Amino acid sequence: MTTINPEEILVKLLGELQEIADDGSHSFDTLQQSARACSMTLDNLRGYLTTHAFPAPDLEIFFFKHIKPSVEGRLLFFLKLFDLLGQLPLYNEDEGKAFWQQKIQEVERYIFQFGEIWHYFNAHADHLDLHYFTRPTATPISGVSSLRQLTDPGFETPQSHNFACITASRMLIDYCSRQLGRSDPALPFTFTWTGSAQALTEVIYGFNEMQVLDGKRHEIAKVKAFFERVFNFPMSNIYKNWEHIRLRKKAELRFSTKPSWHSANARIMMTSMHSAKLLR
Structure with missing residues (x-):
């Protein structure tokens, strides 16, 4: 069960x-x-x-x-x-x-x-x-x-x-x-993350690696806190989540003969994995 x-x-x-x-x-x-x-x-x-x-x-x-x-x-x-x-x-x-x-x-x-x-x-x-x-x-x-x-x-x-x-x-x-501010057309929308914690982990690492937040990389804990507040979604051990994702991606690449390089997510993940390897 x-x-x-x-x-x-x-x-x-x-x-x-x-x-x-x-x-x-x-x-x-x-x-x-x-x-x-x-x-x-x-x-x-x-x-x-x-x-x-x-x-x-x-x-x-x-x-x-x-x-x-x-x-x-x-x-x-x-x-x-x-x-x-x-x-x-x-x-x-x-x-x-x-x-x-x-x-x-x-x-x-x-x-x-x-x-x-x-x-x-x-x-x-x-x-x-x-x-x-x-x-x-x-x-x-x-x-x-x-x-x-x-x-x-x-x-x-x-x-x-x-x-x-x-x-x-x-x-x-x-x-x-x-x-x-209901009549204000510039009023920002608010969203709640309804996906998995691992999916949000990939988003956090991907954004951080692309250096699109103030044009630089930040401590993951700081980026995590930002996304938790934006999406009203608390996360536990993001580092453990990332390690599981990294190992899974490596296993998929090992057994895949034709990896899809056309996927934006795949490119982000490969870049993030390379950066994580350099920082280890």
């Missing part, structure tokens, strides 16, 4: 959400569908933890820092947006702008209340991950997060829920900002 890992569960959810509201706009009906999909995905993640153990701390950290907050944060976002649309008044253009600006200010005040955790999130820091995103053996009662750990100890860490709240808040700010 094939086991679906947490990353695949998240990718499946993102694909479902894309189908429910392809253009990013929402009605009460699509919000209910989206919230239901997120809730079911959280149940799937909880079920995964009941039958699987993390073989290493970094995998547990990745789950509670990225996977679970991505799902729970979206659920919170859809529920909050459902409530927000219920408050939406009948207004003219000026009143509409004032409404969305007020909501942005309210969310910003809320998000800044997280203080150090907000800065930790925004800076993509990792020096306290072992404390923030692994489940403690004993939980002192000191606030809402501790109560959540007591009621569902296998599905909470000290900061996983706070990261979900911050994720939801940022999504809500983005949504409100789009409402303010």
